[in-house]
Amino acid sequence: xxxxxxxxxxxxxxxxxxxxxxxxxxxxxxxxxxxxxxxxxxxxxxxxxxxxxxxxxxxxxxxxxxxxxxxxxxxxxxxxxxxxxxxxxxxxxxxx
Amino acid sequence: xxxxxxxxxxxxxxxxxxxxxxxxxxxxxxxxxxxxxxxxxxxxxxxxxxxxxxxxxxxxxxxxxxxxxxxxxxxxxxxxxxxxxxxxxxxxxxxxxxxx
Amino acid sequence: xxxxxxxxxxxxxxxxxxxxxxxxxxxxxxxxxxxxxxxxxxxxxxxxxxxxxxxxxxxxxx
Numbered sequence: 001x002x003x004x005x006x007x008x009x010x011x012x013x014x015x016x017x018x019x020x021x022x023x024x025x026x027x028x029x030x031x032x033x034x035x036x037x038x039x040x041x042x043x044x045x046x047x048x049x050x051x052x053x054x055x056x057x058x059x060x061x062x063x064x065x066x067x068x069x070x071x072x073x074x075x076x077x078x079x080x081x082x083x084x085x086x087x088x089x090x091x092x093x094x095x096x
Numbered sequence: 097x098x099x100x101x102x103x104x105x106x107x108x109x110x111x112x113x114x115x116x117x118x119x120x121x122x123x124x125x126x127x128x129x130x131x132x133x134x135x136x137x138x139x140x141x142x143x144x145x146x147x148x149x150x151x152x153x154x155x156x157x158x159x160x161x162x163x164x165x166x167x168x169x170x171x172x173x174x175x176x177x178x179x180x181x182x183x184x185x186x187x188x189x190x191x192x193x194x195x196x
Numbered sequence: 197x198x199x200x201x202x203x204x205x206x207x208x209x210x211x212x213x214x215x216x217x218x219x220x221x222x223x224x225x226x227x228x229x230x231x232x233x234x235x236x237x238x239x240x241x242x243x244x245x246x247x248x249x250x251x252x253x254x255x256x257x258x
Binding site: 097099100117118121122124125126128129132135136139147148149151158159160161162166168169170172174179180181182183184185187188 | 235246
């Protein structure tokens with residue numbers, strides 16, 4: 001098994017927009033939707049949007065990541081919602 | 097540079113770029129841009145840092161170096177009091193969390 | 197630095213970096229390099245001005 005940090009951009013990109021569970025460090029688990037995986041540090045950026053709450057963002061450092069499992073697949077709507085967190089006015093700039 | 101060597105495995109052909117190289121470059125650029133935007137969004141925010149050895153601290157995020165080795169923070173609340181200006185080693189940090 | 201410069205690549209770090217960025221990011225290299233430069237500048241400037249010290253003094257994750 002390849003370490004998470006030695007994976008390719010193609011592999012990391014497969015996780016974008018999906019809800020995942022990231023296992024890190026001392027068996028800590030973090031859940032959220034993947035906004036990106038930094039190709040330099042392999043760090044995973046998760047976003048959680050809950051009703052009546054501010055969206056929260058969590059960066060899990062690549063060196064600490066031991067496993068990433070997809071829980072639920074995202075949709076175009078979740079992708080759009082996630083982009084609006086980072087680019088309120090120019091979400092279209094990040095379209096792939 | 098070491099950074100480049102780490103990013104580009106030797107299996108990648110060094111000569112002409114094929115369409116699959118271009119696709120890989122496009123994906124890498126999209127992922128990297130999104131990460132840099134995340135760091136920009138984190139700037140000035142109060143961030144919780146979950147660190148190794150079950151250490152948890154809060155601080156205001158200032159900036160990161162581009163290789164993501166060091167995080168420059170202010171008003172770091174340590175168990176022994178507030179350190180006005182500090183650098184956290186990314187190797188010590190497991191996760192950084194903040195609200196938008 | 198001109199591309200015609202006679203210096204070997206090892207003595208043109210800026211140019212080598214640009215070539216590396218081009219190989220990693222293709223046509224988006226200039227955009228990414230610009231964003232990275234701004235980020236690094238902020239980091240360097242903040243460190244110069246605030247002189248932050250490592251916390252903790254001894255790394256947790258040896």
